[in-house]
Amino acid sequence: MPNSSVGMAVKALTGSLVEHVRGLFSLLTWEGREAATHCLRLLILFLGAVFFLLIGYLFLLLFLTFFLVAWLGVGWMWVALGVAVLHGMAAIIGICLFARLIGKPMFSATISEIKKDLETLGSSSN
Numbered sequence: 338m339p340n341s342s343v344g345m346a347v348k349a350l351t352g353s354l355v356e357h358v359r360g361l362f363s364l365l366t367w368e369g370r371e372a373a374t375h376c377l378r379l380l381i382l383f384l385g386a387v388f389f390l391l392i393g394y395l396f397l398l399l400f401l402t403f404f405l406v407a408w409l410g411v412g413w414m415w416v417a418l419g420v421a422v423l424h425g426m427a428a429i430i431g432i433c434l435f436a437r438l439i440g441k442p443m444f445s446a447t448i449s450e451i452k453k454d455l456e457t458l459g460s461s462s463n
Contacts, residue, residue: 398420405416442448 406413
């Protein structure tokens with residue numbers, strides 16, 4: 338009879354462990370939905386802020402263009418061309434910086450440490 342009580346205790350322990358894991362999983366899914374909703378709200382607010390920032394930047398460029406036209410006394414098309422050339426140069430500089438940074442390896446110290454660990458494990462298993 339002692340084996341049956343141990344078996345029942347193991348069965349009860351396993352059942353409670355399964356229920357605990359189910360509870361944790363349901364909590365995780367509930368919090369996951371909340372986190373997804375929160376991230377969606379943040380994304381919408383960020384995109385709205387970027388949109389209004391771009392509109393403000395556009396109006397600032399329009400003001401600058403018309404100010405330079407009035408101040409310099411040249412045609413607005415020439416001032417707009419100058420502003421476009423400046424923005425094109427800034428874009429080229431940004432692309433060059435991006436291209437230089439995208440090729441930089443990330444986590445190089447971690448990768449080298451993992452390679453050393455794998456080499457050590459490989460040599461010790463032989």
